[in-house]
Amino acid sequence: MIPVAFEYKKVSSVEEALTSLASGGEGKLLAGGYSLIPAMKLRLNQPALLIDIGDIPALKGIREEDGEIVINAGTTHNDILHNDLIQQHLPFFHEAAKMIGDEQVRNRGTMGGSLAHADPAADWPALVLAADANIELAGTSGKRTLKATEFFTGLFSTELQENEIITAIRVPIPAEGSKSVYLKFENPASRFAIVGCAVLRLPDGRINIAFTGVADFAFRDAGAEKAVSGKTMDDAAMQEAQTAAVVGVDILSDNFASAEYRKHLAKVYLKRALQAVM
Amino acid sequence: MSTTNGMIGKSVKRVEDKRFITGKGRYTDDIVLPLQTYACFVRSPYAHAKIVGVDLEVAKAMPGVVAIYTGADVAAINGVPCGWQVNFKNGDTMKEPKHALLVEDKARYVGDAVAVVIAETREQAKDAAQMVLVDYEELPVTVDAAKAVKPGAPLVHDLAPNNICFDWELGNPKEEVDQALADAAHLTTLEFVNQRVVPNAIEPRSYNAAYDAVSEKYTLYTSTQNPHVIRLLMCAFVLGIPEHKVRVVGPDVGGGFGSKIFHYPEEALLTWATKNINRPIKWTAERTESFLTDAHGRDHVTKAEMGFDTTGKILGLRVKTYANLGAYLSTFGPCVPTYLHGTLLQGLYTTPKINVDVTGVFTNTTPVDAYRGAGRPEATYLLERLMDLAAHEMEMDPAELRLRNFIPPFDGVEQPGFQTQVALQYDSGNYEGVLTKGLEMLGYKEFRQKQQEAAQNGKLLGVGFSTYIEACGIAPSAVVGSLGARAGLFEVGQVRVQPTGKVSVFTGSHAHGQGHETTFAQVVASKLGIPMEDIDIVHGDTDSVAFGMGTYGSRSLAVGGSAIIRSLEKIIEKGKKIAAHRLEANADDMEFEHGQFTVKGTDKSVSFGDVALTAYVPHIYPKDLEPGLDFSSFYDPANFTYPFGCHIAVVEVEKDTGKVALQRFIAVDDVGNIINPMIVEGQIHGGVAQGVGQALFEGAEYDSNGQLTNATYMDYCMPRADDFPLFETATQVTPCPHNPLGVKGAGEAGTIGSTPAVVNAVIDALWSGGHQVKDIRMPLTSERVWRAMQTPVNT
């Protein structure tokens, strides 16, 4: 539980953070520290320099802008949980925030940190995927925006480049009459997701379905979406969605849930989620 | 005993909580000595590997390094001893390989210490330890006790063929039991695993050893349950240092659950090394290190068979257990699956024929030893799972089945103790009482009604029972000696009345969270009729406490408390002489009550405080009496104590996921007389949480390479408050007939009783849905329960 020695630098702007990242090579951003520090204590991660972005004002806060809810990357889980805009427009984000860790984790951990870390069992990835969010990145060579659906690429890996920072998550406000839900079957030890299922049902009949915890990285389930989108959601459609769900996915297996059981749980949770948005 | 100022039976708030809750506790790791150095151990990442070479060159050159030792440096030193000898059936002594302070030839489990680095700071020690280059040659590994005894399994120790440490049996001759079972109308057979669990004290093991070159005295601060035992084992068996040159101090200790009874190699190694470098050395385990190196608990593979007649009367019990002892014998490792397990297989029942056969097995895993309950939970699990299963199989009510088999009530005074088939003699009991009370609290009839309705609505509700007994107050020295203990198990209590009438009590029962400072003070306050504030309970230091055997086996009050009572009796007797002299009366005419020595039938009296002062300022004083008021007693109990109780769990199982929700937990415990009901209830709560933890959440998972795959809290599931309903607890009081307080002990009851109740409840829920499963392996994870429900439904 003792990390390798490292340098520590606190920065006050995104620009300063980017300069620090570009200078040393061995630098790593520190936000809430609730993924990074445990990994460092186990010596799984040994950065030479920690660049603390935890106090950059521009990375904090939630606002409404151009039909989107903009969540700045340094916003904590608890700030999201207690935000009125979120409760009003993105109730499933509100629900998900409640399920992340405990009070301490929610007080420090950030959405940007969670997305960058891309833990296969983290909650936010499922939410940003189901909500068709965009992720804003800043780098030394400028800014770019990625769709959430393009962002996650593998176990703990994303499109984020070494010298880039996530600055904000832009979530389109779902049209009036939308319904959403996030359900999670927790790993009893870590309370991360064994299966997390986020569903957004839009008034035009489209249904977005995203899973986390099931595979190396969170994903949108096109098969399940196709089975139910635009359909009357009767038992048959539900059945079809369950059959189509998590097909062709390489499913995780661990002490608590084998691949077979996880797959079963994904289907059970999909059904519960679909019932919740009926 | 006299309850003069009514402190007995009161839920006095714990006096030690002031410091614990405000962060003012002082634990071993809080102690920093002048010129302090820090140790970090280099541990084998392989479960079984030959050590081909150790290259220290790079590590030695690292900043801050003071010394590095390897197995070769300590090869001449004895290993840490085993404190209990179990013999083979043929009389041969058990196989007892050396448990070296650092391994020289082979590492035998993941975490086995190969070297130690001592440096100026903790960080430097850790950095340098990473640079110790060990050349390992991996060897084949064996982890499962039942498989390790098969021919061809890799050998952990050359001196133990087939990895067998001992084979052992107890009870009636096997043929008699075979016959009883052959004659049975019904035979219930259960093959199961009582899985290995990790103790997880919140304070990791921590040691700080120092040497004073002038006085040639060593001091070891250690997070232990028994400082004197550590001193005895370390001095006499390992290092050969005379005891009077060693002071062992156990400061505040943050939990042990058994794991801090044992003498670990790190303690002796640090004590040895501190003299070499002439500076104090501290080591505190990291959490994953605790997972890997604190002695684990349980790990039995068992086949148990119970025969019944047509009315449900038990005719016999046959048990075969493979007990995993790990890679080395921990201090009490061999005793747990034998004398603390086999001896409890009578349970609460009149079973006329019992035979238990236990094979102790070495494997490439962390050593296994006593863990809260130690052997008794395993015995209870075995019996109580059999009882509920038999009830299902015979279509009998599990409560009724128990009532038909209970030993009838006996108080141990008018009616004699109950002689079991497995060596022990129960002290006193009223077993129907606790079950009847439990059923009442549950509302049994209504529950069964509700369960049926639930089943019709596709919901799975279940109830599980466990009526347990345990042997506590460990124990009469002569008895345990005849059973293989290499130590006595008495306890010491010294009472020193200060000149002003304030009282210091020195007890060998070193607390690690139990609240001794409160309970013991209540006992003393009652007996002497003085306020609790006037009493100080001193424990945990071999320089201030005469001797002690420590805290485990729910023995503190029954044995340690009794020793204090003996000394208090001596104090009062001497006080009477002093008072009589002052009052010009005869000592025989004196009585002592409410803190006053009074001449019987008169109003002539003198207070306890006055007598104390007179003892130290003996101007007007009996001629033949020594001054002072200070007595010490060694109390060796006449028998174990036998607490018992009834635990009932109610669960709901989610059909589509297998998730178990514990809805109710009822615990009716009979722990004899109760000094502080709040502390007893707290012990029950904690114990139940731990026992339910084993049933539903906890389990050390070794893979076939001997890697402990869940050595962090991300992977090893500890029970949490929100996993539990409010516990419904009640007590029944059947006093212990053979100790002065009439107490039996409450420290382990919760852990012993609760585990089978929960598993039985889940299985009952499944039967209510037509899934007639016999067993689900603990911990009952959602997946395991779900899989059990994939079996065909019988209606």
Ligand SMILES: Cc1cc2nc3c(=O)[nH]c(=O)nc-3n(C[C@H](O)[C@H](O)[C@H](O)COP(=O)(O)OP(=O)(O)OC[C@H]3O[C@@H](n4cnc5c(N)ncnc54)[C@H](O)[C@@H]3O)c2cc1C
């Ligand atoms: C006990 C515990 C329980 C938890 N339970 C849950 C749970 O139930 N569900 C869940 O989803 N999570 C859980 N977490 C994880 C928690 O949500 C973390 O806070 C989160 O995953 C990481 O956020 P952070 O701000 O702490 O990031 P940090 O730990 O500071 O950083 C994580 C990684 O992201 C990088 N990073 C951080 N911010 C940025 C940025 N703006 N741009 C680019 N890279 C960045 C860092 O360099 C680092 O590599 C738990 C954590 C703990 C300790």
